[in-house]
Amino acid sequence: MLIIGIAGGTGCGKTTVVNTILKELPEGEVGVISQDSYYKDTSHLSFEERVKINFDHPRSIDFELLEQHLIELRAGNSINQPVYSFVKHNRTGDVIVTKPRKVMIVEGILILSHAEIRDLFDIKIYVHADSDERLIRRLRRDITERGRDINEVLQRYQSTLKPMHQQFIEPMKEYADIIIPNNKYNTVAVDIVKTIINERL
Numbered sequence: 001m002l003i004i005g006i007a008g009g010t011g012c013g014k015t016t017v018v019n020t021i022l023k024e025l026p027e028g029e030v031g032v033i034s035q036d037s038y039y040k041d042t043s044h045l046s047f048e049e050r051v052k053i054n055f056d057h058p059r060s061i062d063f064e065l066l067e068q069h070l071i072e073l074r075a076g077n078s079i080n081q082p083v084y085s086f087v088k089h090n091r092t093g094d095v096i097v098t099k100p101r102k103v104m105i106v107e108g109i110l111i112l113s114h115a116e117i118r119d120l121f122d123i124k125i126y127v128h129a130d131s132d133e134r135l136i137r138r139l140r141r142d143i144t145e146r147g148r149d150i151n152e153v154l155q156r157y158q159s160t161l162k163p164m165h166q167q168f169i170e171p172m173k174e175y176a177d178i179i180i181p182n183n184k185y186n187t188v189a190v191d192i193v194k195t196i197i198n199e200r201l
């Protein structure tokens, strides 16, 4: 199994890169794990308390479960990937049964910040887009897809997202084998990653 980690700040285009890669590869050969599925269960908190969580700090992620799931997949076993709701700020209680594939892609803002998980990746990719570009994309996406308004996105950006990005995400570029510049759609870089995956398949 080839495990590829794709990191980068919110809105840099990780999900879009992953979907572009998947589109042209044989169905069933590549599996995807999203770090977002591993936000900690916060059912013990009220909605008002959950809204206040710093979702850009590593402690908001259940890295133990993510690591355990990657080890299971590598051993050839299926896992139950939790489903997360950005509207409820919590896990939904549903799971996606995720089977081991020849190539597994793990994507998320903080996946390179955890040493044990980082060591599980055969290839580490960092997707870069400038912070103003990422903020514009995030505003559009969170308002249309994640049930947010402009004040929520800007308030979160200033209070937690930007400082956490500078502290925990941007420095992880150091560990990347490949950095994809993604201020514009970067078809060349995505094609290179697809070629690497195709070779393995």
Ligand SMILES: Nc1ncnc2c1ncn2[C@@H]1O[C@H](COP(=O)(O)OP(=O)(O)O)[C@@H](O)[C@H]1O
Binding pocket: 008, 009, 010, 011, 012, 013, 014, 015, 016, 017, 137, 138, 140, 141, 182, 183, 184, 185, 186
């Ligand atoms: N290269 C790009 N140029 C313009 N918009 C992009 C680009 N890549 C992604 N987007 C858009 O930006 C938003 C955030 O992208 P997404 O892939 O969800 O980022 P991430 O998963 O890194 O948070 C989406 O609405 C997506 O369509």
Ligand SMILES: Nc1ccn([C@@H]2O[C@H](COP(=O)(O)O)[C@@H](O)[C@H]2O)c(=O)n1
Binding pocket: 009, 010, 011, 014, 036, 039, 055, 056, 085, 086, 088, 089, 090, 108, 109, 156, 161
């Ligand atoms: N309940 C939540 C959980 C997370 N976020 C934000 O999601 C971002 C990470 O996801 P991407 O798809 O953008 O990589 C992260 O920056 C969190 O702030 C949220 O808004 N609400």
